Amino acid sequence: MANRYNDAHRLFVQGMFTKRIVTEAEANQFYNHVHTITTRTPDTEYPMFVAAINKELNELDYSLRTTQDERDGEPYLVLVNVKQDAMTEGATIFKPLEISYCRELFDAIVNADNEDFAVSTMGAINLGSKIKPLKLNQRETQEVLDQLVLDGWIGLERKGVYYLATRGLTELQGFLREQYGDIIRDCVICLDIVTMGESCAVSNCPIRMHKHCANTQFRNSTNPVCPQCSARWSRNNTFGLGLPDDDDDDEE
Known part of the structure; x- marks a missing residue:
């Protein structure tokens, strides 16, 4: 029967629980691989295959979600814990004190001035000494930061x-929206959270876009304007310190 849950689905899920995040290209390769090693001919295309998995994962409070890297627009597949305690669950390799540090770090990133949505390396290290009732020394703090980068929670x-x-961003989406409210902005094009990209030059206009979304939106426009207030849109009016400096190729 088409779309029946089988060993290929189970093997794909096992792989995602191990990797947690893969590029869409890698996910498609894995889709083909699990059918090869289970000697099954795919009875559904990749999107329906993932949909069938999500139907099963829903009962376990998990979901496979497709998103895009904010920096370059590359699509990813992410295994997400949809519970509100996703950060705690996803960081089970950390001790309670280290999880407290993670919360402080994420808070500092979200509350950074001028919509920077980033914290300096030194600022991140110094946060370790502010954890109560105990502190993390610099070596311990750096180890947590390195692990967060390795696991894909943060980037450097x-x-x-x-x-x-x-x-x-994908796993913490619910937590971020509930915890920080209006500080969290959505890209007007893709509707995902945006922490780096382009913004309307009008100070009280809330419109923000990912750089790659703006590339698509204004591809054929010689005089781009804001989709809400119609003010002239400057491609150089950017925000978010995580945005690469050498992204000129995006505007070809």
Whole structure:
């Protein structure tokens, strides 16, 4: 029967619980691989295959979600815990004190001034000494930061700042929206959370876009305007320190 849950689905799920996040290209390769090693001919295409998995995962409070990297627009597939305690669940490799540090770090990133949505490497290290009732020393703090980068929760931009990476934004989406309200902005094009990209030059206009979404939106426009207030849209009016400096190729 088409779309019947089988060993190929189960093997795909096992792989995602191990990896947690893969590019869409890798997910498609894995889709083909699990059918090869289970000697099954795919009875549904990849999107329906993932939909069948999500139907099963829903009972376990998990979901496979497709999103895009804020920095370059590359699509990813992420295994998400849809519970509100997703951060705690996803960070089970950390001790309680280290989880407290993670919360402080994410809070500092979200509440950064001027919509920077980033914290300097030194600022991130110094946060370790502010954890109560105990503190993390610099070595311990750096180990947590390195693990968060390795696991895809945060990224380290070469200008020396930490920012929320694709996995972090996707898994923490519910937590971020509930905890920070209007501080969290949505891209007007894709409707995902946006912490770096382009903004309307009018100070009280809330419109924000990912850089890659703006590339699509204004591809054929010589005089782009804001989709809400119609003010002239400057492609140079950017925000978010996680945005790469050398992204000129995006505007070809």
